[in-house]
Amino acid sequence: MHPVGTEARFRALFAEEASGRLEHLGGLALELEERGAEPALVDDLFREAHSLKGSAAVVGFTGVAQVAHALEDQLDGLRRGTGSAAAVAVSLLVGIDGLRELVPVLVAGHDGGEAGRDLERRVREAALPPAAGASPSADVPPAIDAALSVAPPEPPPAPVSSPAGEPPPAPEMQPPVEVPPATAAAAAEVAGPASTAPVAPPAFAARADGTNGSAPVAPPAAGAVVRLPLERLDEFGRLVGEAVAAHRRVGHVLSGHLGGNADASPAHRELSLLLDELQDASTRARMVPVATVTGALRRAVRDAARTVGREVRWEVRGEDTAIDRGVLEQLADPLLHVVRNAVAHGIEPPGEREAMGKPRHGFVRLHAMQLGAEVVLSVSDDGRGIDAVRLRAEAAKRGIDVADMDDDAVLQLIFRPGVSTAGEVSAVSGRGVGLDVVHGKVLGLRGRVEVRTTLGRGTELRLRVPVTLAVQRSLLVMAAGRRYAIPLHSVVNVLDRAAMDDSTVLGRPVTWVGNRPVHVSNLADVVGDGGGEPGHAVVLSGPEGWHAFRVDALAGQRDTLVKALSGLVPPLELVAGASVEPDGAVVPVLDPAGLVRRAEAAAPRPAVVAVAPGATVAVTASQRTVLVVDDALTVRELQRTILERAGHAVVTAADGVLALARLAEGGIDLVVTDVEMPNMDGFTLTERIRTRRDLASLPVIIVSSRADEADRRRGLEAGADAYVVKSAFDERVLLDALDRLLGPL
Amino acid sequence: MDAVEFAPTDVDRCRPPGPTVGTTAAAARSMLLPVGGDWYLIALDEALEVIVDPVATELPGAPAVLLGVVNVRGAIVPLLDTARLLGAGRLGPCTTAVVVDTDWGAAALAGSAPVTGVPRDALTAAGPPQAFGVPWRVDGRAVVRLDIAGLVTPTNIAGRH
Numbered sequence: 056m057h058p059v060g061t062e063a064r065f066r067a068l069f070a071e072e073a074s075g076r077l078e079h080l081g082g083l084a085l086e087l088e089e090r091g092a093e094p095a096l097v098d099d100l101f102r103e104a105h106s107l108k109g110s111a112a113v114v115g116f117t118g119v120a121q122v123a124h125a126l127e128d129q130l131d132g133l134r135r136g137t138g139s140a141a142a143v144a145v146s147l148l149v150g151i152d153g154l155r156e157l158v159p160v161l162v163a164g165h166d167g168g169e170a171g172r173d174l175e176r177r178v179r180e181a182a183l184p185p186a187a188g189a190s191p192s193a194d195v196p197p198a199i200d201a202a203l204s205v206a207p208p209e210p211p212p213a214p215v216s217s218p219a220g221e222p223p224p225a226p227e228m229q230p231p232v233e234v235p236p237a238t239a240a241a242a243a244e245v246a247g248p249a250s251t252a253p254v255a256p257p258a259f260a261a262r263a264d265g266t267n268g269s270a271p272v273a274p275p276a277a278g279a280v281v282r283l284p285l286e287r288l289d290e291f292g293r294l295v296g297e298a299v300a301a302h303r304r305v306g307h308v309l310s311g312h313l314g315g316n317a318d319a320s321p322a323h324r325e326l327s328l329l330l331d332e333l334q335d336a337s338t339r340a341r342m343v344p345v346a347t348v349t350g351a352l353r354r355a356v357r358d359a360a361r362t363v364g365r366e367v368r369w370e371v372r373g374e375d376t377a378i379d380r381g382v383l384e385q386l387a388d389p390l391l392h393v394v395r396n397a398v399a400h401g402i403e404p405p406g407e408r409e410a411m412g413k414p415r416h417g418f419v420r421l422h423a424m425q426l427g428a429e430v431v432l433s434v435s436d437d438g439r440g441i442d443a444v445r446l447r448a449e450a451a452k453r454g455i456d457v458a459d460m461d462d463d464a465v466l467q468l469i470f471r472p473g474v475s476t477a478g479e480v481s482a483v484s485g486r487g488v489g490l491d492v493v494h495g496k497v498l499g500l501r502g503r504v505e506v507r508t509t510l511g512r513g514t515e516l517r518l519r520v521p522v523t524l525a526v527q528r529s530l531l532v533m534a535a536g537r538r539y540a541i542p543l544h545s546v547v548n549v550l551d552r553a554a555m556d557d558s559t560v561l562g563r564p565v566t567w568v569g570n571r572p573v574h575v576s577n578l579a580d581v582v583g584d585g586g587g588e589p590g591h592a593v594v595l596s597g598p599e600g601w602h603a604f605r606v607d608a609l610a611g612q613r614d615t616l617v618k619a620l621s622g623l624v625p626p627l628e629l630v631a632g633a634s635v636e637p638d639g640a641v642v643p644v645l646d647p648a649g650l651v652r653r654a655e656a657a658a659p660r661p662a663v664v665a666v667a668p669g670a671t672v673a674v675t676a677s678q679r680t681v682l683v684v685d686d687a688l689t690v691r692e693l694q695r696t697i698l699e700r701a702g703h704a705v706v707t708a709a710d711g712v713l714a715l716a717r718l719a720e721g722g723i724d725l726v727v728t729d730v731e732m733p734n735m736d737g738f739t740l741t742e743r744i745r746t747r748r749d750l751a752s753l754p755v756i757i758v759s760s761r762a763d764e765a766d767r768r769r770g771l772e773a774g775a776d777a778y779v780v781k782s783a784f785d786e787r788v789l790l791d792a793l794d795r796l797l798g799p800l
Numbered sequence: 801m802d803a804v805e806f807a808p809t810d811v812d813r814c815r816p817p818g819p820t821v822g823t824t825a826a827a828a829r830s831m832l833l834p835v836g837g838d839w840y841l842i843a844l845d846e847a848l849e850v851i852v853d854p855v856a857t858e859l860p861g862a863p864a865v866l867l868g869v870v871n872v873r874g875a876i877v878p879l880l881d882t883a884r885l886l887g888a889g890r891l892g893p894c895t896t897a898v899v900v901d902t903d904w905g906a907a908a909l910a911g912s913a914p915v916t917g918v919p920r921d922a923l924t925a926a927g928p929p930q931a932f933g934v935p936w937r938v939d940g941r942a943v944v945r946l947d948i949a950g951l952v953t954p955t956n957i958a959g960r961h
Contacts, residue, residue, distance in 0.1 A: 297874050300874055301874055304874075537857075537858070581860075582860035582861070583858075583860060618876050620859075620869070620876065620878070621869075621876070621877065621878050621904060621905045621906070621907065622904035622905055622954060623878050623880075623902065623904045623905060623907050623952065623953070623954055623957055624859070624862070624866060624869075624878050624957070625863065625866075625954065625957065625958045627859055627860070627861045627862060628861055629860040629861045630859050630860060630861065630862075633857070633859075633869055633876045635871055635874060635876065639871050640855075640857065640871070641857040641868075641869050641870065641871050641876055642857070643857060643859055643860065643869075645860070653861075
């Protein structure tokens with residue numbers, strides 16, 4: 056055997072191999088802990104440790120080889136019937152965690168001799184019987200304890216092919232993926248001879264047969280895998296996408312010569328079919344099974360359970376479900392957080408479970424499945440469930456108005472920053488930090504999170520994400536003569552012009568989508584200088600809510616290969632990327648979140664505000680409660696949104712009579728009222744307020760569409776502190792008036 | 801002026817393929833990009849393409865220096881207002897663009913008239929380097945050879961926002 060360890064590329068290849076072997080060993084070690092020393096399992100473990108030792112020796116990493124040898128010794132003891140499976144499992148986990156830290160140190164060219172010897176010693180000690188008085192969680196490997204003790208925040212993002220806690224890839228190589236040989240060969244062929252993928256040499260590639268580099272290598276069997284750097288695969292996918300786009304452009308030119316039908320040419324038709332197949336194959340090559348991350352999840356469940364004193368069984372279904380590598384990579388951390396949450400806050404302590412008639416062991420299950428163009432990753436537990444009453448109280452304490460929320464809406468609050476129902480902050484979670492990040496990550500993947508819970512029976516979180524991000528379904532629209540693509544996943548609805556209300560509320564166009572009032576803007580106004588002949592409205596969903604954008608015309612739906620803009624282009628709020636049309640035109644792909652944000656923050660117009668002289672009332676409470684009085688639901692809800700966004704608590708009433716009744720209950724710091732309302736108008740309401748001793752100093756703002764000077768005077772004479780004209784209204788005007796009367800928050 | 805006018809094709813590949821770039825007579829030339837009343841030299845080995853009458857797609861919310869993006873053989877390339885990039889006002893009508901390579905990808909520099917080629921022996925050094933380039937004299941006229949690496953950067957583009 057030749058010492059090749061001095062060559063950097065072999066060290067990098069060893070890092071890849073060790074990454075895979077350590078992951079495999081980790082899974083097997085957990086099996087050992089659960090199932091005991093079944094001979095076949097011990098054999099698998101021994102073979103894996105032995106192969107790692109052999110490869111480490113080849114590249115001159117003697118420290119790694121010694122640790123692997125120590126692992127072999129533990130396993131050999133089990134074979135001979137000495138030693139405990141649980142203790143050996145812990146010893147293995149200690150060794151695996153340590154090697155994950157040690158290997159990159161060695162690959163970087165540093166001397167890991169002392170660290171290797173120390174790790175070998177710890178591995179051997181971990182297999183010894185526990186000392187008297189050891190804590191129940193003393194067998195949690197130190198590395199994992201450390202990781203959990205700082206959570207949240209989450210541990211650093213882990214690539215799909217290298218689970219949490221694993222060291223970063225060697226500098227020379229991207230993390231590899233394993234793909235069927237046929238796909239790898241195709242990729243290498245497309246990339247050309249000069250860029251043939253550096254497939255691992257036989258000594259490292261022949262992992263499936265369990266031998267080390269000294270064994271003869273047979274030709275790859277059917278179903279065998281080869282290791283391929285991710286960047287090669289990405290380049291392959293990009294080239295295929297470019298080829299398909301170029302083919303569409305050729306088809307466009309050809310159709311001009313063939314009576315509008317490029318497929319009249321058999322060669323063109325054949326190439327179309329081949330490219331379709333190639334694109335499918337390329338997309339499939341990006342897919343990895345969900346099983347890629349389940350090892351890390353299982354380990355996280357195990358460690359979290361030991362840290363918080365739970366007994367948990369981990370179950371996985373559908374781990375063969377394929378998903379885009381990029382999507383799964385982004386989901387790795389959110390899934391880790393979700394399973395830790397399930398253990399720490401879902402599963403009850405064993406004694407509590409038994410008292411409730413439940414088995415001591417709780418279950419945390421991951422169920423992956425593909426539904427159409429989506430993959431659903433469901434994490435469920437059979438624990439205590441989420442207490443909606445407690446969540447409601449927690450949210451109310453944080454100033455969230457939950458009065459009108461049903462339980463489903465209240466449950467969605469778990470995704471808000473800072474809201475948590477965890478009774479205590481543990482080392483694992485409970486500060487209300489994390490699920491909002493999970494939610495944000497999934498939204499960023501153009502997915503969504505659903506939550507279902509039954510008190511006392513458990514909780515299920517469903518993460519729904521697209522199978523792939525390579526191709527995006529888009530809605531093409533025209534605005535002021537220009538074409539834009541809008542990602543379809545953010546399109547809530549498309550409203551026909553005839554079906555739209557043309558009403559305005561507080562000076563802003565509003566339409567109804569179901570029972571929900573939604574602001575309306577012209578897309579051309581938001582993305583440019585206006586113009587066009589807006590007709591249909593496309594309702595988009597963004598973090599700020601829904602917003603309807605009028606467009607000149609709809610130009611169909613299309614699968615678009617969205618390209619990122621050049622690194623020279625500064626970040627653009629409204630643009631997510633661009634795509635090339637078959638005719639060669641470039642179409643901007645709009646960013647729905649940016650559009651909604653920009654439209655909602657549209658420039659305010661001048662407003663007419665009259666403030667009574669000397670009208671300033673200081674309120675010292677940290678949050679003010681504002682009573683909004685208006686007979687129009689839309690106005691009430693819009694004003695509620697504006698005021699809540701500014702940090703105020705809001706209660707509402709539909710007319711003056713109801714408002715007086717609400718005022719009698721107390722706790723109102725300011726009234727915003729319309730004038731024209733049934734039963735009692737705003738002028739009368741204001742006068743009544745002024746005649747009551749307990750309310751005489753309560754600030755009142757009248758918001759009315761009556762713009763006459765006489766009306767304003769009438770309002771101020773009635774006792775209003777400010778008079779805002781609706782036709783010139785914007786939220787800043789209202790908030791400024793409120794701040795002038797109460798002082799800023 | 802001893803200049804070579806490029807063929808008026810829609811897209812003209814300037815840089816010949818192969819490893820001889822930089823050593824042949826062809827590589828010894830530069831091209832002149834008219835920007836308003838000024839001319840700027842671009843070394844031929846820094847140019848990827850010349851686009852005549854580029855059709856740019858404007859990007860919503862883009863800074864004025866970014867005229868839009870153009871499709872160059874399937875790649876989406878930013879088209880930059882060279883005058884604004886140089887801090888010399890705005891370009892006006894764009895009739896040509898030179899696609900150059902940068903560390904951040906390709907970019908197209910917009911010009912106000914067709915480019916012309918200049919043999920190396922037609923150039924005379926005219927002074928020390930200035931901001932974004934080195935002055936040269938071509939046929940009695942002062943021109944600046946653009947320092948593409950210093951000019952076409954995200955920082956400079958953002959700075960012209």
